Every structure is written in structure tokens, then in C-alpha cells.
Amino acid sequence: MVTVHVAGSLDEARQKGLQHPNCRHSVSAYTPGLTRVDDAEPDPDGYEAGQRQREIERTIRKYKRRAATALNDRDRAAAEAKTRQWQAAMRQHLADHPDLRRNRVREQDGAGNLPPEQRTPQRGQASQQRPEVTPEQLDNARVWSGDDRTIREMTDDQLAGAVGSGPMDARALARVEAEADRRDLDDLAARADRLFPGGHLAGDLADVGDDDLAWAIQHATADEVLRIAAEMDRRDGIPLPPPAATGNAVDDLLADRDALAEAMDPAPDPAGWGALADEQPAHDEAFWDAVMKAAAARARGEDGDQDERHLITRREARALYDEYVWRQYADAEDACNGYLLNRKAKAAGVDPGSLFSGPARIAYARASDELKEWWAEHGRLTQAEFIEQVTGKTQRWAAGARHNESDQQNKR
Template sequence: MRTLTEHGVDLVVVSDAPRECPLCRPWEGRVLTISGPPGARTVEIEHAIEDGRMVPVRVAGSLDEARAAGLQHPNCRHSVSAYTPGITRVEAATSDPDGYRAGQRQREIERHVRKWKRREAAALTPEAQRAARAKVRAWQAAMRDHLADHPDLRRLRHREQPGAGNLPEKRTEATPEQVEAARVWSGDDESVREMSDDQLAAALRTPLDDRARQRIEAETDRRDREALLARAAPRGRLVDDLLDLSDDDLARVFPHVDERDQVRIMAELDRRDRASRLPGVRPDLVGLSDAQLAARYGAAGHGTPEGDAIEAEAARRDMLGRLFPGGNLAADLAQFSDDDLAWAMQYADNAELLRIAEEMDRRDADAAPLPAPADTGNDVDNLLADRDSLAEAMGDAVPAPVAWGVLADDQAVDDHLDDREFWDDLKRAAAKLYGDDDEDQDERHRITR
């Protein structure tokens, strides 16, 4: 009643209980006021969901008045609930005086059974004990006959035991799981936050309604999100190494960082999308975090095909971490080999590709400085002179044609082929292509290194 009053509810309706007693019968199905004055009357109250509409409600009196007349006496079966004007429908109460008298007769028989059981237990002689036992059986037979005449009643054997009239009901101790479930069900949001993970898990092991289960799920999601943000974006700033975060982690972090970090997340996801399409890369492993990858490796084992694939993915991530710290190409490219830079090109954007190309040009210039362009006044002579000087400058810094010629898929070159044989073959091919004219037949001026 105090809770209803605090929420502005002043009208309640009395329930319709079976086998009601004469004291409660006048109040069954009646509307009462919690704080209003006694006496029957009709009041005008605003409709619960239609503003401005007043509905008449017949009030039988106040709750205190009904209680003073006997309502809700000890062992009373009646309860009261909130009455909502215009919505709550009060059903007509059904009176059952015969049922009440039958129930009271059952209580009387139970009292006689208990009385003679006490006398049997306290008998001083065998004769008195047998006499009391005979009385117990007689009253138990009377109970069976009474229940046969009234099938709606049921026998409660614990009420026939000595002490049933004044001993409290034996209650089982609640288990720790039930205690935690009660905290979730009855507490507020702060109560759930104060519970540990183990306590929430214990509550989940008990039967819960949807509301309690949703509260636990919401709290666990909040804790997981806070733990993820503390690891991925401490103090609101995204960490440099995004390889330790899975695709799901990045998606959950995305709404909680600023635009600059959101761009980094989108760039990382694009890089992973490109990586999943590369040959030799398992798409299902690319989106996993390092912790998930380690857990899957522990389940797969070393030396298995799955383990080898995970090791390859770990090596790929290590290479990415060295070449792209913080998701961007390293500032100093001189520390990486040509093969490393060539590998990085598949993950680089346009600006990073230009940087890699500049680094490659710098290395080529250091290995074989380019000669100054020829200036003979004739474009053809300039071209031929530049080719000759370039070939001379390359010298030993660039392998001979036989070395790079074997890289062509459509050209088979024997291991014993030397430079002279190569140029002889090339000269014959050039002659066949250009014919035997009087022009310069130097094959170097047609196909150069």
C-alpha cells in the first residue's frame, strides 16, 4: 500500500477468494480507498489514459474500514491490487458459504487428529495409548469421508501432525545461486553493477525471467565494452597497434573514438579486406585478434595444416607491424630490404607507394649512378649514346642478361648459356626481325639491357 501511495494510486480492488469467510464476504470485488474516508460513495476520477475524461467509480469504503470489519484477518485468502479508472474490470464476486463451512470442518477434523496424537504420545499406560490410537484412526476415517463428500478440498497431512498449529513452517536455506538471482531480480542497476562476474554467473545458473536475464546481459556487455575501451582506446585515444584487435573489436570501438581515430580504423579494415584477397592469406584468420589467433593455434597444434596457416598469418602480421607501425608506412625505409619493400607494396596506398618507389630509385642511384644525358644535337644519336652510356654505367651492378633472362616465363634458357651465346642468339633474332639492310646492325641499339 505504501508503494501504491507513493506512485499516486489511491484506489484498490479486493480479490475474489474461494471459500470466503463471513467477515470478508461483504468486501469481495469491492473498490476501496487507501487514504480516503470511510463510507460507501461514488467518486469522479479522471480516466487513466484519456486526458480530461472523468469516470464514476463506486467506492465501498476505505481499506482501514474494511480491515477493522475483519478483512485480511490471519489466514485470510484475500488480497488487494491497484484499481485503474476506466481500465480495470471488476468481476462479480461469487459467494461460497457451503465451501467455507466444509473447509472449517476440515480444520476441525485436523485439530482432533492432532489432539489424539498428542495424547497417544503422552499416554502413561498401554491401554491409554491404544485408546488414543483408536481415536486417531477414527478421526482420520472421518477426514477421508469428508474429503470424499467434498472433492474440491485436498488433504494436507502436515496439518495433522502434532505441533502443526503453532510451529513455523520448515524452510530450506536458499542456495548462493538463489541469493544472487534474488539480488538481480529485486535490486536496482547499481546492485547489479556491484556484483562480481562470478556472482552474475551464479545467478544465470538459476531459472530467471526475461527481465532479470536482460539485466545481466546488459551489465556484462557494459563490462566487456569498458574492458575493450581500456585496452583499445585508453583515455579516448586509439592505440598504435591495431593488429591486436579483431574486426568485431574495431567495430565496437568505432563509435567511442574521434574522427581521426575512426579514419584509422577504416583504413585498417580496408587493409585487412585487401589482405583477405591476396593469395596464400586465409580470409577467416585476417579478422581475428592476436589473442583469438593464439587460442586457435593452441587448439590446432604445431605441425598441423591449420597450425601452419596460423603461423603464416602471425608472420604476416609481424611483417606488417614492422613495415606499418601504427598503421602507416615506417618513416625510415632504409632499414628494410628490397624484398621487404616489394612485399609492403601490396598493402600501401598511393602516397606510400611513391615513397617506396623513391627509396628504390635512391638505392639504384647509389648502386649505379646514372650518366648525364647526351647532347649531340641529334635526338637519335642522343638516344643511342644514352643507351650505351647507361649499359656501361650499370656494369657489374646489374646481372648479365643470362641472369635476368631466366626470369621470363616464356623463355627457356639453359644453365650453360653464357653472354656470348645469348648475344649471338639475340643478333640472329634481330636480323630476322629487321632484315639485312644497311642500317646499324648493333643489336644493343635495338634491344638493350
């Protein structure tokens, strides 16, 4: 094990002045036990030599600017002569101090600090254009070099753009992730205080946004979920038409479907809901136009007849039969006060819902007297009879089913 004494973090060092303008320090990885750190020694002579080099560079730039902006050939020639004189002084200075290196960029107009459009190209030299820096790249640089306060001042979009605009080391990514976690926790705490003051769902949900309501469902009790659902129904609910009451169960079922389709306009009617099941919905007018055309094609016969029962297929009729059975079962249970089975069937654990489909002889053998009276008034259809009525096409087994139903009624 290697003991490492840490004087401070990089952020703390920057706050104390590290990496100030013209700072010559650099940052690199340090591995305890492997990285060798040499003790820094003062070099006043080297510093003075470096400052003299900067002075010569500034003077060269000055005379290059004079040559570029001269109004006549005499002034230009004089400025160029001075430029060559100071360039010779630079060569001599570098020869006297071998540790120094010449950086010709520093001798150009602007020394690399001016934007490209403000630089003055030298004679015979093309203008060098810098690539444009995007706002995301600037944010990336802020994450790299800024402190924790800088990270907190950046918006979520700025942080996301900074991460996606260029490479980041583990330290910078960790700072972004830590800030994102802090904001998420703060947002969750604020949302919880707003939606669940005192640990219970707020009393008034009228001003709560849809996203907040969806989030609240995940943390609400069963009673609170019902309140949230009621609020969502209040916002998005539409007045539904009253149930049809023609006296015929099949006609009522089809009439209710038509009324529901009208209430849901411009969505397709129930016959067209699955017409585009293989297509991915798109939130544009073209998608809904296609839906309406498909629905219209399914709701119109060759002769233009709009009677829905002549357009329903046998497959759709079988699906509708399940709905018919459930409705008959619910109505009968309500009318008979729940007494749907006779004693023998109830003792055998027969499912009362099974009485509303299948052979009549089995259903009547298990039904209570109250249910038989209800059937005598409202009827009972097998799947074959229902498909025949809905599609308008004769079914092979429908006649036999009607005969069996009549026999069971006559036995009573």
C-alpha cells in the first residue's frame, strides 16, 4: 500500500488560481507508486528569457501590422525591414537560449487570439480559417474546466449537449452524472411535496398536470388511484349516449356500437378499428386519412348499403357474441337478483356465466326458475343464431338451436 497525502482537489486548486490566463501548468493522471513527480525548481533566468521572447514576438507582430496597413510603398518597405530585423533578433535569442522553442503562430497578426474574420493574412499567405465552435462544444469546455458552481448554472439541455458534443474523461462525466442525480432528487422531492403534502394526495387535483398525475399513480394508495382516475376521466371524458332499448338484444348491441362510433368521431367506427393493425400510427393527417378511408371501405357494401349487419364477417360476429353473452348475463343477474342457478347446479359449482351460451338443454337443466322466466321474455341465442341475425346469412346450426330452445320452453 502507498500512502498519498492530498493537498486538495483540482477544483479547489482552480479556485486558488491554478490554470489562470497564461498559466503553464498541465494536468495529467497520477498513479500512486508509479508516477514520478519531480520537485519544481525556480528558474528566474529561464523566466526572463521566456518573457524576452514574448516581447520580440509582440514587436514582430507590430511591424507586420504596419506593413499590412501601410498607405504607400515607402512605409511598407520600412515596416518590412523592421520585421526582418526583429526576426533576426528572435533567431539570435533562440540561439542564446537553446531551451526555448520558436512558435511562429505567435508571430502572426493576432497570435491566434483573434477570430478568423479579423486576422490579416501575410503577403503570399492564405487566410487560415478556424472551424466554427458550436454552443455545445463551448458547454463541453465549461464542464471540463469549470467548478461545481459552473455545472449547477448550466441547464439540462446544456449538460446533455456538452456530453454529446465531444469526449469527456471520467472525472467530467462523473460531475455531470452527480449533478443530474442531484437535480432528479430535488425534482422528486419538490414533486412529492406538491402532490403528497403531509404524505397524502393533494385534495384539489384540478391544477395538477397530466404528467404529474401519471407519476402520482405510481406512489398512490388504492383510494388515491381512484381519485386520480376520476380526475383523468373528468378531463378526457366525453358524454356517452344512453344505451339502446329497442327490446331486441342484437339490435341494441349494434345500435350501441353505432352510437359509440359517432361519439368517437373522427376515429374509425368499431368495424374499422383493426383495419390498420399492421401499420404503425403516425401523428399526422395522412395517417388519419388512411384510417378513415379504411373504415369507410369496411362500412360500405358494393351497393352502397350502410346497414352494418350485412357487412359484419363471421369472425367479427363471433367476437361480438362474447359481448352479447356478457351483456345478457349482466342484465339477467340484475333482474333475477343473482339467482341464476338451481340448487343442484349451485351445489355442483357451475359457473352461471356458462348458461348463456351452448346447448339449450344443458342451460335449462341448470338454470333457476327466475332465469327461465327471464329467458322467456328476453330470449337466449346460441352462437349460430346470433351470427345468423348479425350477418343476415343462414347458419347451418341455427335452425336446430331454435328447435331445441322451443322444446325447452315447452317443457316448462
